Amino acid sequence: xxxxxxxxxxxxxxxxxxxxxxxxxxxxxxxxxxxxxxxxxxxxxxxxxxxxxxxxxxxxxxxxxxxxxxxxxxxxxxxxxxxxxxxxxxxxxxxxxxxxxxxxxxxxxxxxxxxxxxxxxxxxxxxxxxxxxxxxxxxxxxxxxxx
Amino acid sequence: xxxxxxxxxxxxxxxxxxxxxxxxxxxxxxxxxxxxxxxxxxxxxxxxxxxxxxxxxxxxxxxxxxxxxxxxxxxxxxxxxxxxxxxxxxxxxxxxxxxxxxxxxxxxxxxxxxxxxxxxxxxxxxxxxxxxxxxxxxxxxxxxxxxxxxxxxxxxxxxxxxxxxxxxxxxxxxxxxxxxxxxxxxxxxxxxxxxxxxxxxxxxxxxxxxxxxxxxxxxxxxxxxxxxxxxxxxxxxxxxxxxxxxxxxxxxxxxxxxxxxxxxxxxxxxxxxxxxxxxxxx
Numbered sequence: 270x271x272x273x274x275x276x277x278x279x280x281x282x283x284x285x286x287x288x289x290x291x292x293x294x295x296x297x298x299x300x301x302x303x304x305x306x307x308x309x310x311x312x313x314x315x316x317x318x319x320x321x322x323x324x325x326x327x328x329x330x331x332x333x334x335x336x337x338x339x340x341x342x343x344x345x346x347x348x349x350x351x352x353x354x355x356x357x358x359x360x361x362x363x364x365x366x367x368x369x370x371x372x373x374x375x376x377x378x379x380x381x382x383x384x385x386x387x388x389x390x391x392x393x394x395x396x397x398x399x400x401x402x403x404x405x406x407x408x409x410x411x412x413x414x415x416x
Numbered sequence: 417x418x419x420x421x422x423x424x425x426x427x428x429x430x431x432x433x434x435x436x437x438x439x440x441x442x443x444x445x446x447x448x449x450x451x452x453x454x455x456x457x458x459x460x461x462x463x464x465x466x467x468x469x470x471x472x473x474x475x476x477x478x479x480x481x482x483x484x485x486x487x488x489x490x491x492x493x494x495x496x497x498x499x500x501x502x503x504x505x506x507x508x509x510x511x512x513x514x515x516x517x518x519x520x521x522x523x524x525x526x527x528x529x530x531x532x533x534x535x536x537x538x539x540x541x542x543x544x545x546x547x548x549x550x551x552x553x554x555x556x557x558x559x560x561x562x563x564x565x566x567x568x569x570x571x572x573x574x575x576x577x578x579x580x581x582x583x584x585x586x587x588x589x590x591x592x593x594x595x596x597x598x599x600x601x602x603x604x605x606x607x608x609x610x611x612x613x614x615x616x617x618x619x620x621x622x623x624x625x626x627x628x629x630x631x632x633x634x635x636x637x638x639x640x641x642x643x644x645x646x647x648x649x650x651x652x653x654x655x656x657x658x659x660x661x662x663x664x665x666x667x668x669x670x671x672x673x674x675x676x677x678x679x680x681x682x683x684x685x686x687x688x689x690x691x692x693x694x695x696x697x698x
Contacts, residue, residue, distance in 0.1 A: 282649070
């Protein structure tokens, strides 16, 4: 019998459950390795060569090289593990979180200072909040879309 | 007083950027000023009410525990715990001194009460544990008391239910109150409040949810503990589920209504809503 996963109905959100953790095991363990300074140096010197030491899928490696965090998460990554890549790049949690919305760093920071993203319209897939698939990317990038 | 007793509980968010602001001397900047002002009373309270031991409930953020081993509930039984290098270098804060005798006593009592804890004798501690200490104690040369770290898995879903956490808190209360030394113990619950760090919904904040959670945590934790996971995820963000850890600390408090010594709420700290309570046993 399939397990009940009601959280799959939340827009713009991937819950890191046992299935995702299995898919992302090597990706996340690669991220953990960046907690050691000498590994950060080796990764920065040749990212592709360092990634090839890990039994990750090609898709996962490409997502890391592109720093596409949404893609990394879809492929089993978790933000607390992926944060080690951000630390290696000298980026904060706010910069990382903001990058997944399509907003610029300043746009995202301003949204937080205004009180953050509203939950209205963002509880269930199919509503009309700003986190819904049909409203991506957000910020100026989205307003330029189709113009 | 001959036995250990729980005198108070403290609840606070543990946002890493707060630790960075303290460590880099930015607490006076306009962005951070209102937040740190909210903890002035807490630091004064802490000085006047320094316990012998803090039982500190927090979560590890892929620091001590990789995906190789993910314990749901773990108890730190070591003599000391070093601040971890989370990728930005270790925080410049004191080493955490444990209380191995009390920790071992709690482990034995709680496991025999059907809560299967993982015993940890070697572990570095990350911002989840050190940021609450910095908020409550400032920047001392040494932390003012012993600390028992109690990491809970809230990263890999499913995390423990609020109900399970609340009942575990009750078992921890029973364990501490049966320790045969007159120790003054506080139980802290950390993490939260509403926040989401991932995906197009990143940056979610829900003040209504957070304030209702604080109200209910004070007045009716038993009902609050029955809130299902999906409500946290939907209404408080994927990382807002950290709030289940507050129910462990609340369950460790007496069944009498607590005295609210301090309450504070602020948005934002980086991506997160910051909530804070100090409850005293009456």
